[in-house]
Amino acid sequence: MRNEIVANQNSEIKFDLRPALDEEYLDGFNIRTLWGALFVGFVMLPGAIYLGLMTGQNIATAAPWVTAILFIELAKRSFVTLSRQEILILYMVASSVFAIEIAFASGAPLFGGPIGAKVWDQYYVQSPQAEGLGIAQHIPRWVVPPKTSEAITNRSFFHHDWLLPLGILLLSLMLLRINRLSLGYALFRVTSDIERLPFPMAPVTSEGVFALAETSAKKESWRWRAFSIGSMIGALYGLVYIGVPTLSNILLNRTIMLLPIPWIDLTSKTSSILPAVATGIWTDLTYLFTGMVLPFSVVLGTFTGVIVGKVIGNPILYSQGILHSWHPGMATVPTVLSNLLDFWLSISIGLAVVVGVVGIFSVIKAMVRLRSKKENAVSGLKPPPGRTDIPITAAFGIWAVSTLGFIILCHYLAPRFPLWILLVFGFLWTPFTSYVSSRMIGLTGSATGASFPYLREGVTILSGYRGINIWFAPMPLFDHSAVVQNFKILELTKTKFVSYIKMMVLVFFIMFISSLLFWTLIWKLAPIPSPAYPFVERMWPIYATIQSLWISSTQAGGSSAHWIAQALNVKYI
Numbered sequence: 001m002r003n004e005i006v007a008n009q010n011s012e013i014k015f016d017l018r019p020a021l022d023e024e025y026l027d028g029f030n031i032r033t034l035w036g037a038l039f040v041g042f043v044m045l046p047g048a049i050y051l052g053l054m055t056g057q058n059i060a061t062a063a064p065w066v067t068a069i070l071f072i073e074l075a076k077r078s079f080v081t082l083s084r085q086e087i088l089i090l091y092m093v094a095s096s097v098f099a100i101e102i103a104f105a106s107g108a109p110l111f112g113g114p115i116g117a118k119v120w121d122q123y124y125v126q127s128p129q130a131e132g133l134g135i136a137q138h139i140p141r142w143v144v145p146p147k148t149s150e151a152i153t154n155r156s157f158f159h160h161d162w163l164l165p166l167g168i169l170l171l172s173l174m175l176l177r178i179n180r181l182s183l184g185y186a187l188f189r190v191t192s193d194i195e196r197l198p199f200p201m202a203p204v205t206s207e208g209v210f211a212l213a214e215t216s217a218k219k220e221s222w223r224w225r226a227f228s229i230g231s232m233i234g235a236l237y238g239l240v241y242i243g244v245p246t247l248s249n250i251l252l253n254r255t256i257m258l259l260p261i262p263w264i265d266l267t268s269k270t271s272s273i274l275p276a277v278a279t280g281i282w283t284d285l286t287y288l289f290t291g292m293v294l295p296f297s298v299v300l301g302t303f304t305g306v307i308v309g310k311v312i313g314n315p316i317l318y319s320q321g322i323l324h325s326w327h328p329g330m331a332t333v334p335t336v337l338s339n340l341l342d343f344w345l346s347i348s349i350g351l352a353v354v355v356g357v358v359g360i361f362s363v364i365k366a367m368v369r370l371r372s373k374k375e376n377a378v379s380g381l382k383p384p385p386g387r388t389d390i391p392i393t394a395a396f397g398i399w400a401v402s403t404l405g406f407i408i409l410c411h412y413l414a415p416r417f418p419l420w421i422l423l424v425f426g427f428l429w430t431p432f433t434s435y436v437s438s439r440m441i442g443l444t445g446s447a448t449g450a451s452f453p454y455l456r457e458g459v460t461i462l463s464g465y466r467g468i469n470i471w472f473a474p475m476p477l478f479d480h481s482a483v484v485q486n487f488k489i490l491e492l493t494k495t496k497f498v499s500y501i502k503m504m505v506l507v508f509f510i511m512f513i514s515s516l517l518f519w520t521l522i523w524k525l526a527p528i529p530s531p532a533y534p535f536v537e538r539m540w541p542i543y544a545t546i547q548s549l550w551i552s553s554t555q556a557g558g559s560s561a562h563w564i565a566q567a568l569n570v571k572y573i
Helices: 031-055 063-077 084-097 116-126 128-132 160-194 202-216 222-251 285-293 296-319 332-373 392-413 419-444 455-462 481-492 497-525 534-552 561-567
Strands: 005-007 013-015 263-265 280-282
Touching: 031 063, 031 084, 031 497, 031 534, 063 084, 063 202, 084 202, 084 481, 084 497, 116 128, 116 160, 116 497, 116 534, 128 534, 160 392, 160 419, 160 481, 160 497, 202 481, 222 285, 296 332, 296 419, 392 419, 419 481, 455 534, 481 497
Parallel strands: none
Antiparallel strands: 005 013, 263 280
């Protein structure tokens, strides 16, 4: 990696973050990263589970860096130097372990590995919300055992009634990993090698890895100083932002917040001046520092879009009766949701279509240019040597087979759901939305605005389907853009792609085993939710209510389709 400070003729200082052509790609997967994966899975995971149950907080941001730093210090004391490729794989191991999934239909955050989804299911089948709406008795056995089963009453996953639910979960996760890696790799080749998008946030992680690699080799430079300063700023701010509320809740049994989390809500105070405009101040420093890294044109464009579209546009739309759901006194969240359903959801769909169409034309143009100039170096149709690439056609073929597996599995579990919707979701919508999000990440560093909220829920309701199986089936509707950024980081650090593939296979099995083990132990300590776990005791009933409302809409006599139809306005799209 050529990360030198370059001075141009105008005496401006900038960092050259392009990978040097003469550097060799190296494998970062070995016995050291294996020990790192075992450490994360069997030492850090139980703490992450407990923290999530207690406070709802998640260590996904800090854990990867903590893991890398810890192993660097252990390596120093063993007189071993970790390469940047090994450090990156350690970082990605922890990132994949602590990633949080969102439960379909409820929005509940699922942490602690794949078994967290089954912990949610065991609660939902016993919840008053599912009982009250007549849902609990119709939940399939391949989702969760009935609440009268010994597997539920004894609070244990080591029971034969869990074999089918865990088997379906394991098969779904295997298909998902294959689907995610294959399509993510293919989209990386398109957006990075062919379109040559800059991916402005990828160097943030790669430079952090370089800083840690330098301190491992005892060659500290500006990167380590910048890393240390940023870490101290985050630690001191986090002590006030997160530490005070957490400690006060534990010691005083009440939460004291010196700074509101996650924002200072000013919407109700500014509604007389700026009707239908959500105003506030984010108290999370992440957004401030992200703005310092993004290209100025992206920051300026985002700022201009918000001012013109939201600050100026929303009051006009409200005066014209378009934002009809908003009324004075609403806080930020209700304001955003009402505006989204009245107008901005349709606009976001139209914008995403434009981004996708422009991207498709840019890919065609880039491929024509590459073929006409016969370019084949770092960028283009021919990948650089040593990166351990595979043909794009092979990647798309693997993705297509895994998608077909998802469709067959989903159709088997919910046979009455229209098959053509599964085909559209799997073979058209997933690659389209993944590509749109990948282009947004490649251009701006974020996929914000490229997603379509409540798409799966809305389509399920409007399809005319009657039943509840589809709400629990693994529908092939995904956004794999995050993997594209990972491949870009691998390229910047000159790490062989095969290292990432081997790491994902290893983590898959370690995570499933460790998640199963520790969730069983923690579930044995006390029911989940219960007073022993205050966050989930307070929040999970809310999520269960939301999920029950969605599911009840496809039961006999349920009707929630009218507001979905109102939210999708073809004229605005």
